[in-house]
Amino acid sequence: MIRIHYLEKEYDNGFLALNGINLHIAKDEFVYLVGSSGAGKSTLLKLLFSVEKPTSGDVFIDSVSLKTLPSKQIPYLRRNIGVIFQDFKLLPRRTVFENVAFALQVMHYQRYRIRKQVTQVLELVGLQEKMSNFPSELSGGEQQRICIARAIVNNPPILLADEPTGSLDPDTSWEIMQLLSKINARRTTVIVATHDKGIVDDIRKRVVALENGRIIRDSELGSYN
C-alpha cells in the first residue's frame, strides 16, 4: 500500500527533517510512529498526503509516485487518505453534521448519499445525538471524534492520525484508540504519530521509531521504548 524509498526532506531553510527513510506498510496494517519532539513524525505524514514534496527519494501510494504526481492530481490523492489533525481543524460556524458533510460535498457526493453516510459515520463514532451542535459546544474528545468521522466518512483506504490523543485524558484516549482499531479492522491502513507511551504499550501494534529524521527501530507488536 505505502512504499517509502530512500526518502529525504530538506525544508526551505536547509533543515534536514527526514534522512534516508525506507519503509513498507501493507494494506490493513496499524502502525505507530513514535519519537521525541522534532524527530520528523509530522513531516513524514505531511509527505504522505502531499502537503510537502520529497527532496530526494520517493513515496509510492498504491504504486503512484508522489514525487512526480502533478499538482492537479493532489486533491484526488487526498480523497484516498483520511487525516486526523491534532488541532482538529473543524469549522466553528458549522454544525457537527455540516463539518463532516463538508468532506463529501468537496467530492461532489449527492445530497441523499451525504445524509446517509454522515449519519452512519456519526453513529460509528457515537455522536449521533450531537449532530446539530456546534463544535464549541462539544468536549475535546467529542471534537476529536468529529475529526475522525470526517476523515473516514468516505471510507478512504488510508487513515493518518497526528497525535490523536495529544490533549485527551487517559480514558478518552483509550476510547479513541479503540475507535481507530475498529476502523483498522474495516480494512483501512492506519498510521498514528504519537507521544503517548501508555497507549503504545497498552494497545500493541507495529512501532516505527524516528530520531533526528532517521528510523532507529521498527518492531512488530513493539513497545514505546
Added chain:
Amino acid sequence: MFGDSFFFISEAFTSLKRSGIMIIISIATIAVSLIVFGVFLLLTANLNNIAEFVTSKLEIRVYLNNSMTVSEIQNFKTEIAEMPSVKSVEFISKDIAWDVFKKSFQKLELNDLVGINPLPDSFKVSMYNGREVKKVAKYLEDKFSGYVDDVGYTGHIAERIEMLAACAKYGGLGLVVFLTLATLFIIVNTIRLTVLARNDEIEIMLLVGATKYFIRGPFIIEGFIMGVTGGGAAVSFLYFFYLLFATKIQETIPFFPLVFDKDKLNSIYAVVLLLGAVLGTLGAYISVSKSLSYENMRIRK
C-alpha cells in the same frame, strides 16, 4: 455539475450574509470606482458630440468674381460638387447675401448708408470631414484663381477641434485602461478581505481533497454578485445625476450639443454594469487564487 452550482450559490449567499457591513462597504467601493469610470465615459461621449456638432458646421465660402456668367457659375458648381470630400454646394447670390446681412445688422440701417450691394456671389461648400477644409480651400483658391476672388474657411477652429477629439480619444483610451485596472485592484483587495477571513476554511477544504475549481466557485459567484450590485448602484447614480445635470445645462444654454440619445446613454450604462460584473468575477478569481496552493500549507500542530 448542477449540484455544484447549487452549492456555490448557497455558499456565496451565506458568506455575503455573514460579512454584513463589510460587504456593504465593498459594494460601495466598487460603485464609486465604477461611477468615476462612468462619468469619464459620459464626458468622452459629450466631447465627441460637441466635436461632431462643430465639425458639421464647418464650411468653405468661395467668393466669386463679378465677371462670371451664369453657365460658368453652373459648371463651377458642378465641378466642386463632384469633389469626393464635398458634401454639398449651395449658391448664394449676392442679393440673398445682402438681405441676410442686412437682417443681421438691422440697427445699422444699411440701405441709407450704402447705396449699392457691395457683396459678391458665393458658394457655401459643406464638407464631410473637418480635416479636409484647409486642403480643399487651398485647392479651390489655386486652381480657379480666375473665377475666385477669395476663399474663406473656419479651418483653424476645425483643426483644433479635430486635435481635441483625437486627444480625448487616445488620452481617453489610456485613462480607460488605467481606471479599469484601478477598479480591478480595488475589487481584488476588497474580496481579498473576505477570502482572508475564510483562509482556515479554504485550508481545510484543500486538506480534505477539494479542487481549486470547487473552492473558487462560491467566491466567484460572490464577486459576481458584488460586481453587479456595485455596477447597478453606479448606473442608478449616473442615470439620475446625468439627467439632472444635462437638464440644468440645457436650461441655461438651450442648443448646447449634449448627448440625449437614449441608445447611446443606455449603451454607456450597459458598459458600466457589464464592467462591474466582469471585474467582480475576475477580481474574485485573482484574489482567491492567491490563497490556493495544494502544497506548502502550514499544518499547525
